[in-house]
Amino acid sequence: MSRIERINPGKIYSDAVDYHGFVFLRGMTAKDTSKDIKGQTADILAQIDAALEERGTDKTRILSAQIWLSDISLRDQMNEVWTPWVAPGQAPARACVESKLATPNMLVEIMVVACK
Numbered sequence: 001m002s003r004i005e006r007i008n009p010g011k012i013y014s015d016a017v018d019y020h021g022f023v024f025l026r027g028m029t030a031k032d033t034s035k036d037i038k039g040q041t042a043d044i045l046a047q048i049d050a051a052l053e054e055r056g057t058d059k060t061r062i063l064s065a066q067i068w069l070s071d072i073s074l075r076d077q078m079n080e081v082w083t084p085w086v087a088p089g090q091a092p093a094r095a096c097v098e099s100k101l102a103t104p105n106m107l108v109e110i111m112v113v114a115c116k
Helices: 035-054 073-083
Strands: 003-007 016-019 022-024 062-069 093-098 110-113
Touching: 003 093, 022 035, 035 073, 035 110, 073 093
Parallel strands: 062 093
Antiparallel strands: 003 016, 016 022, 022 110, 062 110
């Protein structure tokens, strides 16, 4: 049976799960929720870069992304940060939907799955 490695497991989630060459990151939100949508998105993408590097992979290996926005009208502004961040020719399968997030100041949450 393949080993499942749970990174910083807590009561309700782990920061990441590493299994059989796949890295599943938790949904990430901005550390500073006083920023606008572009600032929050940039903050999250930097966190994703760091988390993937810790697990021995990078954004060129992202297979899928799920993005939740507090208001779908923020999508174009979020994409202004997302699009240049994505490695050319390496766009993952992606969903982007409107959702009520944990606090009113949270504008975006992003979760990715990558391979090594």
